[in-house]
Amino acid sequence: MNALTWDQRERIMALLAAASADPAVRAVVLTATGKGFCAGADLRGSPSAPAAPSAPSSPSSPSERIAGDVARMIRLGAQRFITSVMDCEKPVIAAVNGTAAGIGAHLAFACDLVLAADNAKFIEVFARRGLVPDGAGAYLLPRLIGPQKAKELMFFGDALPAAEAARIGLVNKVVPADELHATAKEWAERLAQGPTRALALTKQLVNASLDSDRASALAAEAAAQEINMTTADANEGVASFVERRTPKYRGL
Incomplete structure (x- = not known):
């Protein structure tokens, strides 16, 4: 389900930075293969790279943490990841092919335009795990759909079907699953021909x-x-x- 690993996160950020700097790149599409767009952060393992200021890892247990560890990890991890999408100098389209949960949902919402397959769904999964939303979710959602609806989604953690996501303004357009990538390509080509x-x-x-x-x-x-x-x-x-x-x- 494309749970996000440290390596994947760093690679996506590097690609977005490269897209900003490359005049030949004039639009970006973020999508995935398989049944899910992104099922959230991969919580099963630690990063493959050693911990460093630019590559934070999670302390293995609460007893090993010191004050500031978690906040630093979030700032340099999830928040840096999501803002790399928002700060990309090229228009970014999310083509959501399946479930987008947790930071996977926030990744889609940070994009400039959101296309969703008709079988896609969005889940603010954090409360189900006893967690506070990260990856700028509490910043993005109220600005997209207002505070009351944002709190409903975040408090209950219910799955939001693509059609309902479009109705409330989180998705620009819903298309049949087999038309998603063609539609994303069409939109990207239109943007790439623009100023x-x-x-x-x-x-x-x-x-x-x-x-x-x-x-x-x-x-x-x-x-x-x-x-x-x-x-x-x-x-x-x-x-x-x-x-x-x-x-x-x-x-x-």
């Missing part, structure tokens, strides 16, 4: 908007406009409008 830097700046503005006051949000908008007007794609967009032709964006 990549403008999309990155738009993503930053939207992500910051719910944490900003009006003056800060409008100042950020003006700064983003200033930056974007230096790009080749902005000039192409204006020129194509004046010349009444379809723009050809190059992501520059």
Whole structure:
């Protein structure tokens, strides 16, 4: 069910960082194979890499922990993982092919667009295990669906079918399972043909908007406009409008 290991987490973060830096990459799709999208963190084993500030591992028992160990592990692990999706400079699509539980659900919700197979489901599994949600779940969900519905999902830990997830605003579109990857490819290709830097700046503005006051949000908008007007794609967009032709964006 694609329970997330330390190695997988680090690899995904490295790929997202590489996508941000590579002008040839203009959209990202996160998906999985098998019956599940991601069943949450793999709690059965410890990381294969030795513990270090950038590669934390879980202490083996509560008696071995000292104050700050768990908070540090969460900051450098689950939180760093989820924010790597939110901070990626390219648009990120989640193509959820099956169960997304725990941090697997938060991984999907952190993406810019969420496609779900009709047999997919989302589970805030933490309360079932006596745990507090991590991976920015208590940050993301209230902003997506409001605090009351977020608390319902997190308190009860019930499975949320894809259709209901779409109805309440957690999923952009539900498609038959056998159409999921084709739809994700179609969306990614549309995004890849767009003005990549403008999309990155738009993503930053939207992500910051719910944490900003009006003056800060409008100042950020003006700064983003200033930056974007230096790009080749902005000039192409204006020129194509004046010349009444379809723009050809190059992501520059």
